[in-house]
Amino acid sequence: MFDALLGYLLNKKKTYFNWSSGKDAAMALYHLQEEGGFQVNKLITTVNSHYKRVSMHGLRKELLERQALETGIPLSIIELPEQPTMEVYNEIMRQTLTGLCSEGYTHSAFGDIFLEDLKAYREQQLASFGVTGIFPLWKRNTKELIHEFLQLGFKAVVICVKSDLLDETFVGRDIDASFLEDLPDTVDPCGENGEFHTFCYDGPIFKNPVAFQKGEKIFREYKAPKEEGSHKKTVGFWFLDLIPNP
Numbered sequence: 001m002f003d004a005l006l007g008y009l010l011n012k013k014k015t016y017f018n019w020s021s022g023k024d025a026a027m028a029l030y031h032l033q034e035e036g037g038f039q040v041n042k043l044i045t046t047v048n049s050h051y052k053r054v055s056m057h058g059l060r061k062e063l064l065e066r067q068a069l070e071t072g073i074p075l076s077i078i079e080l081p082e083q084p085t086m087e088v089y090n091e092i093m094r095q096t097l098t099g100l101c102s103e104g105y106t107h108s109a110f111g112d113i114f115l116e117d118l119k120a121y122r123e124q125q126l127a128s129f130g131v132t133g134i135f136p137l138w139k140r141n142t143k144e145l146i147h148e149f150l151q152l153g154f155k156a157v158v159i160c161v162k163s164d165l166l167d168e169t170f171v172g173r174d175i176d177a178s179f180l181e182d183l184p185d186t187v188d189p190c191g192e193n194g195e196f197h198t199f200c201y202d203g204p205i206f207k208n209p210v211a212f213q214k215g216e217k218i219f220r221e222y223k224a225p226k227e228e229g230s231h232k233k234t235v236g237f238w239f240l241d242l243i244p245n246p
Contacts, residue, residue, distance in 0.1 A: 012039035015107040015134065016100055019043035019075070021059055021067055023156040023175060024111035024137060024190060026200040027149055029071070031136040032109055033205065038134065040109065043068050043075045044096070050082040057160040057197035062244045063212060067199075070206040090125075097129045109134040113142060113192045142190040146180065154203030161196045163219065163236035170196065171238045172214055199242060215241035 015038040019025050032038050045064060046055040054064055061077070068075035078096055081088065100108075108131050112119055123133045137145060149156075156175045161167075165187055173179050175198060180189060187195045202209040218239045224232040 012037060013107045013132075014105050015040045015109050016042040016044050016076075016105050017073070017109045018111075019045045019068070020056055020111060020197075021045065021054055021064055021200065022057070022111070022198040023146075023149055023154065023200050024113065024192075026111075026154055026156070026203055026205055027145065027152075028109060028111040028136040030152065030154075030203070030205050032134070035136070038107060038109070040073060042100075042105070043071070043073050044078060044100075045075065046078045046080050048082060049079040055080055057199075058239045059159060059199055059242060060244065063199070063210065063242055066244060067201070067206075067210045070208050070210055072207060093125065097126070097131065101129050101131065105131065107132045107134050109136065111137060113137045113140060113145070113190060115192065142188050142192055146175070146189045150176065152204055154200060155209070156198040156200040157214075157240075157242070158196050159199050159240045159242060161238050162194060163238055165195050166238075168217060168219075168238050171217055171240045211245035213243045213245060215243045217241075 015032070017025070017029055017032070017040050019029075029040065032040055047053065047061055047064070048055050051058070052061045053059060054061070064077075065075060078092060080092060084092070108122075108126055110122060110133065112122075112135055119133070119135060119138070126133050158171055158173050158175065158179070161170050165184070170179075170182075183189065191197065201212065218241065219236060220239065221234040221236045224235045
């Protein structure tokens with residue numbers, strides 16, 4: 001029996017997960033664990049070293065660490081400078097991938113759903129290291145996916161919204177049937193186009209819920225990315241500061 005178990009474990013693909021702390025990452029990890037062919041034994045998250053917050057949506061590092069602890073999977077944090085250039089970012093990721101390959105990782109998992117250019121970029125970066133990208137949610141219907149998220153017992157709170165698509169009242173709401181009903185038709189149910197970001201605090205991948213309190217809402221503007229046909233100089237976001245319970 002021991003030999004059979006050892007063989008099963010050895011046949012699992014050693015995988016690290018690119019962990020955003022949000023609902024899509026949680027669902028993707030759930031499906032990987034259910035599938036059973038991948039051994040996910042590391043979560044990777046980029047954190048702004050100046051603010052000590054998750055780069056994508058400003059979640060406090062302490063809550064990220066508590067969340068990872070409840071998954072039972074070790075967390076590895078990649079620290080980025082306050083405003084890294086693309087060259088600096090790529091070099092930091094190159095060094096990170098080199099280290100992961102030396103540890104025997106062969107697969108890298110993501111929670112992406114349908115952004116073709118992002119998937120192509122990720123796969124291109126991984127290919128030079130011989131690492132295979134895994135996308136458990138790829139091409140899933142996002143409306144069906146978010147309803148499955150709720151049916152499985154996951155819970156998530158909205159911590160960031162793009163202000164030209166969603167107003168301040170959406171920040172701090174839990175993802176539930178009421179939230180989905182209130183979303184404009186122009187917003188993807190999973191926020192896959194960056195319309196909103198979440199913090200997943202409970203569900204079947206966690207041993208216990210992650211306890212927190214809701215802090216203040218903050219509005220910030222950033223220089224708009226250069227896009228053909230766009231005349232916007234800035235893009236605004238509403239953020240909610242989540243505070244870890246003592």
